[in-house]
Amino acid sequence: MASSERIFVQAIRRYCARHGIAVDVRAGGWLIAMHLGEERRFAFGYDIGLNSAIAHRLANDKSATAEALALADVACIPHHLFLNPKLGSNVVGPAWRDDMLKQLHDHPQGVVVKPNEGTSGRSVFKVTMEAELDHAIGEVFAMSTGLVISPYVAIEDEVRVVLLGDVPLVVYSKQRGTDWRHNLDAGAKPVLLEHSEVRTACARLATNAARAIGITFASIDVVCVDGDWRVLEINSGVMMEALAKLHPELVQATYDAALDRVFGEAS
Template identity: 60%
Template sequence: MPDGERIFVNAIRAYCRARGIVCEVSQQGWLIVMARGGERRFAFGYDVGLNNAMAHRIANDKSATAEVLAFAGIDCVPHTLFLSPKLGEHVARADSREAMLGLLRQYPDGIVVKPNEGTSGRSVCRVRTEAELDQAASEIFSAHLSLAISPYVEIAEEVRVILLDGAPLAVYRKERISDWRHNLDFGARPVLLADGEARDACVAVAIKATDAIRIRFASIDVVRVGQSWRVLEVNSGVMMEALGRLHPGLVYQAYAAALDKVFE
């Protein structure tokens, strides 16, 4: 296998090789074509193709996810959508900045400003002043067409649940090294959660979220604020690179289970 190849790609290669499935990797590993007989399946990014288009779009949109979960009565961290002025006055609301300032005034502990789509914690900013808000919005809108604002909350724990058709394949806590973020790309360490009350609670909340969005294969970030667990985000692309460096067998099994569903 090529040096530096993603664990996601390695897992798909291994799965196909063991089952006699032709596997072609292109676009620097971001597009994978799997062919068996007359069947052809695709993986793109970290998506194996199990989720329908609507579930995929909602899960990749932080504000839409929060709206759907709130509508279903599921406790979640709210995310408010703001569109880039680049989209024009007929799309982006004219009073966006005042509305952003309204949220800043509403939450005395500050707000978190982030791209509305995307993962890995890039361009995620904690904002406490008007100047910080303007800087964060400018940075995000320079590269994205939308952003989301959520209230800053003191997160005691963050747990990622990987679910396939309601069954947990991996459940692990993000143990942060420093900073206020739990992002794995910023040094947080994945620690498998042992069986018990906390694990059961996280899985239960994650299942409710996937049922609401009607998504089959996803990673759900669940956070503990005070004594309650709530959903932070849902991701349609299931990325387990950090976990795979510590527990490759578990990650390979998880992707294999999803691919079994793809080819069944």
């Protein structure tokens, strides 16, 4: 097993070795084929193959997730979608920049600009003035067909819940360092939550969010703002690279449970 492989790939290799499942790792580990008898199952990126296509697409689209959660009356942070003007005026419309400026003016405390799709806090900007907005727009649209604008809120705590069905397998808070973001790639540290009111509240909210978009295996980020918990985003791919450095057995057990579901469905 190559030590440079992602934890996700290593976990799948371990599971398959224990269960007599052949593994074929391609594309530098981003595509994994698993063979059991006549059945072939795939993992792609950090997606283990349990979610429907529509649930996967909703989760990967921050604006669509927010809209679906609002329809289900699940508390969430709004994400307003703006398409890249390079797509053409017939698609984007002429007033896209004015609409962005209205978002900024409506939220004097600032807004957050980020790609509509993507993870790990890349190309995420806190904006409080028009010049910063123009910079953020240019950076995000240089690498994305769409961006979202959210009101900046003072996040008191952020918790990630890894769900399999209605079962919260992992619940941990993200303790940020000097950065204003709670992303693990930005230096935040995962701290497991034991049985508590906070853990129960976050797990309940995450479960409601997962049901709202019909997703089976996901990591769901919830944030506390003014004492209330809201969904920030849903991730169809379950990435636990940072957590595995501290709790490798828990991470392996979580992927094992998901793979049990995968091959249970295959049998």
